[in-house]
Amino acid sequence: xxxxxxxxxxxxxxxxxxxxxxxxxxxxxxxxxxxxxxxxxxxxxxxxxxxxxxxxxxxxxxxxxxxxxxxxxxxxxxxxxxxxxxxxxxxxxxxxxxxxxxxxxxxxxxxxxxxxxxxxxxxxxxxxxxxxxxxxxxxxxxxxxxxxxxxxxxxxxxxxxxxxxxxxxxxxxxxxxxxxxxxxxxxxxxxxxxxxxxxxxxxxxxxxxxxxxxxxxxxxxxxxxxxxxxxxxxxxxxxxxxxxxxxxxxxxxxxxxxxxxxxxxxxxxxxxxxxxxxxxxxxxxxxxxxxxxxxxxxxxxxxxxxxxxxxxxxxxxxxxxxxxxxxxxxxxxxxxxxxxxxxxxxxxxxxxxxxxxxxxxxxxxxxxxxxxxxxxxxxxxxxxxxxxxxxxxxxxxxxxxxxxxxxxxxxxxx
Numbered sequence: 001x002x003x004x005x006x007x008x009x010x011x012x013x014x015x016x017x018x019x020x021x022x023x024x025x026x027x028x029x030x031x032x033x034x035x036x037x038x039x040x041x042x043x044x045x046x047x048x049x050x051x052x053x054x055x056x057x058x059x060x061x062x063x064x065x066x067x068x069x070x071x072x073x074x075x076x077x078x079x080x081x082x083x084x085x086x087x088x089x090x091x092x093x094x095x096x097x098x099x100x101x102x103x104x105x106x107x108x109x110x111x112x113x114x115x116x117x118x119x120x121x122x123x124x125x126x127x128x129x130x131x132x133x134x135x136x137x138x139x140x141x142x143x144x145x146x147x148x149x150x151x152x153x154x155x156x157x158x159x160x161x162x163x164x165x166x167x168x169x170x171x172x173x174x175x176x177x178x179x180x181x182x183x184x185x186x187x188x189x190x191x192x193x194x195x196x197x198x199x200x201x202x203x204x205x206x207x208x209x210x211x212x213x214x215x216x217x218x219x220x221x222x223x224x225x226x227x228x229x230x231x232x233x234x235x236x237x238x239x240x241x242x243x244x245x246x247x248x249x250x251x252x253x254x255x256x257x258x259x260x261x262x263x264x265x266x267x268x269x270x271x272x273x274x275x276x277x278x279x280x281x282x283x284x285x286x287x288x289x290x291x292x293x294x295x296x297x298x299x300x301x302x303x304x305x306x307x308x309x310x311x312x313x314x315x316x317x318x319x320x321x322x323x324x325x326x327x328x329x330x331x332x333x334x335x336x337x338x339x340x341x342x343x344x345x346x347x348x349x350x351x352x353x354x355x356x357x358x359x360x361x362x363x364x365x366x367x368x369x370x371x372x373x374x375x376x377x378x379x380x381x382x383x384x385x386x387x388x389x390x391x392x393x394x395x396x397x398x399x400x401x402x403x404x405x406x407x408x409x410x411x412x413x414x
Contacts, residue, residue, distance in 0.1 A: 006327040007037065007371070009414040010388040015379050015396065016406045022383025023409070027399040030412075032372045036391035037324070038119060038272070038331030039367050040084030041349070043109065045074040045337055047087060050109045063353050073354045078337050081349070081364055085113050086274070086333055087162070089122045089154060090130035098134045101150075103157065110161050120162045121333075123274075124169035124216065125151050126200050128177050128184040135183035140190045143183045148203045155207040164212040166242060166274065167204050168197055172219040172227055179291075193227060198236045205237045216242030216274050220260050228267060241267060242274040246335065248285040248292050248345055251278060251315040257322050265328040272331040273323060277347040280304040280312035280339075280357060297344055304339055304346035304357070312347075313358040320366060389414055 015023040049071035052058075057066040087106060088094070095101040110120055126147055135143050155165060174188045174196075188196050197215065204213050215231065215238050217224050231238060241264050245252065252260075264271055282305050285295045323329045335341075338348040349360040373389030376399065387394070394412040396405060 004325065004371075004390075007324070007390050008388060009391050010386060011412070011414055012384055012386045013409065013412065015383050015385055015409045017409075018404045018406050020406065023379050023398075023403060023405065024381050024383050026379050026403055028377050028379065028385065028405075029374075029395075029397045029399055030377050030387055030389065031374045031395050031397070032389060032392055033395055034117060034393035035083055035367070035372070037371075038084035038333075039082050039363075040086060040119075040121075040331055040333035041078060041082045041337045042333070042335050042341075043078075043085030043087050043113060043118075043120075044341065045071050046078060046085065046113060047105070047109045049075045050112050051105050070354055074338055074350060077350060077354070077356065077360070079116055079118070081360065081367065083117065084119045084121070084331060084333065086121050086123045086166075086335075089125065090127065091132045091135075091150060092130040095132055095150070098132070101153070103153075107158070107161070110158065114161055119164070121164035121166065121212075121214075122154060122158065122162045124166040125154065125204065126167065126184060126196075127169035128174050128182045128188070129170070131182045131184050136181070138183070140187050144187050144191070144196075144199065147184070147187070147200065151200060151203045152207055155204050155211065159208045159211075163208060163210065164214070164240075165204060166214045166216040168200050169216050170218060171197055171215070172217050172223050194230050194234050194236070197227075197231050198234055201231075201236045201238065212239050213237060214240045214242040214272060214274065216244065218244035218246065218275075220264075222263075225263060228264075232267070238269065240270045240272055240330070242272050244275040245273050245319075246275060246277045246292060247315075248277060248279055248295070248343065248347070249287055249289070250284050252319075254318055254322055257319060261323075261326050261328065265326070269328075270330040271326075271328045272333065273329065274331075274333050275335045276319070276333060277335050277342070277345065278312050278315050278319070279345055279347045280308040280359070281346045282308050292343060295343060299340045299344045299352065302344055302346055304351055308346065309357045309359065313362050316359050317362050317366070320363065324371065387412060387414065 017023050053068055057068055059066055171193050177185050281302050289295050323332055336348045338350045339346040339352045350356050371390055377385050379385045391414050396410050
């Protein structure tokens, strides 16, 4: 078993009761309520739930429930498992018509999740895909000004609610992306990869100096390493390296995961696995498909199967254990909570009908049992106690119900 000491902390505190007196020689329960580590998943079902919950109910005949009921059920199951959500800010969807952004819908969802203790990240501020078509009517100088303006609006407007951002997405391929013309590739070619990255990161940093700012990419080759090096040399304020790990063509395996961790860990920056997918169907996307978006199937053509679910469960467990054991990794985000979202792939923790897969139960046990601390401790004759556990927020409660702890003693952070 891996040494997880880097995930734990120790603290000695003086325990007092509500009258401010030391609680001596008393048995207390030390229970973890939150994790420092970011166990994440896309918050897309919650966005759908909050956006449509006041609308006219829409029945799903084959499930015998409404869309609203399905999304509510998924949201409740999501909240039991995760503490970190990615919310979509693709410019083409967020602002399909210039000057009419969907700010209210995203803000309502963000507040709903934050009120429930969820840490939030916006994805992405700049990307050549799902880019706004209305940008194309402008010259490159104006396009850049518009992109910086949306960074000002979103990073500044959501400050304090969303303080983590994928600032720019998939820069390695951006200059040579030729599937269709788009405004971001145009400005990337004019200002250069590093030039564009620096401009957008500097703008995000200006609007929220304390924000966590990620550079995010699916390319895990030396090209991404070289881009990071050039950006850091240019003074780009990258705070975290984002690594996508969509595995529709097969599980990476422990050896590849450790290789990626070793190569990107050398930068000394936190690493987030930002977009992880492992399927639970009986077949994979053919290896000759270079862009996963080119793989077109219906949901019915790619079902989750019992055999596939057992394999998915084993692979997810090995991947999470490998990542959690690496001190550079600060967060893991699975992209789709439910099957059938992106590319109709069966890669969720719950099936299309909302029922949980083995991977859901396995990950719940990892996060909330094996990687969580819940134990009894005894204060000494001075009312002091030394606490040790996985980093996060805790409650102290008395096993003897007659002892009422002070608020400062009842809440502990490691």
